[in-house]
Amino acid sequence: MEKIIINSINKKAKMMKIPATVIWYNPDNENINNIKTYINYVEKIYIIDNSMKNNTKLSSSLNNDKIEYVYNNKNLGIAKALNLACEKAINDGFEWILTMDQDSSFDSDGIKKYFETFDNMEKENIGIFSPRHILKNDIDKFSDDKESIEINHVMTSGNLLNLKIWEEIGKFDENLFIDEVDSEICFRIIENGYKVIQLNKIRMFHELGNLEKKNFFTRKISVLNHNHIRKYYIMRNKFYMLKKYKKYRSRYIYYILNDFFKVIFYEKDKLRKLKYMFKGIADFMKSKMGELDDGK
DSSP states (O other): OOEEEEEESSSSOOOOOOOEEEESOOOOOHHHHHEEEEGSSSOOOOEEEEEEOOOOOHHTTOOOOTTEEEEOOOOOHHHHHHHHHHEEEETOOOOOEEETTTEEEEEEEHHHHHHHHHHOOOTEEEEEEEEEEEEGGGGGGGOOOOSEEEOOOOOTTTTEEHHHHHHHHHHHOOTTTSSSSSHHHHHHHHTTTTTEEEEEEEEEOOOTTOEEEETTTEEEHHHHHHHHOHHHHHHHHHHHHHOOOGGGHHHHHHHHHHHHHHHHOOOOHHHHHHHHHHHHHHHTTTOOOOOOOTTT
């Protein structure tokens, strides 16, 4: 699992009337603590729970009337859960929403700085504002020469999403279930003439739980060691993206070849992972999207 912390140095910030959503899957008390780092700065939090068991009791431990807990009775996938939260936010009269992973949190000043920066930004034609997503050991490599830059994709957690644009372009793609959900909506935002803006002064730091550094001749490469089920979605959805977005075809060909290379040469459980990766390709060819129909 990822542990994510947004860091900043702001002293004072203007409160924003923005809701947040967090998607749960088998949460624990640490996920409650993560919510506590931003609950005082948002108007409402939509907890969309994709777990196999009801976590009403856990959500109630927050003891805050800002919480709206929705239990789905099954794992509906990240895309559908995000869409449910966005629909609720629109019905409640909000124009933007903060999207958070359950393993995401802010330091004491981070969210104040984020909202203050957002409050002062020109928002016309902006689909997403994002913090800068970086690995902890890469902190010193980055320069903050520019306050913000236009980029073509970001991960979902920590983003401020424009709900009017989300509604206009067609919501998160539920065909994907998980993996590539974030890139897909960014590409679609851009294709429709809008922008994705990264705020360089707002940093989101990641600790990747399964990340390992491996030797490749004279340099190190990162191996994420996802399990076989995740490999299925990664491979199937990369083929889906390769077909849907021809502009990024060379990028996805590289991703696909790179995934196979790392599994074959560096990862454990190779045979099962390769089996599910090929199953992902086969299901894509059969137009079998959404949730994995395992063993059938």
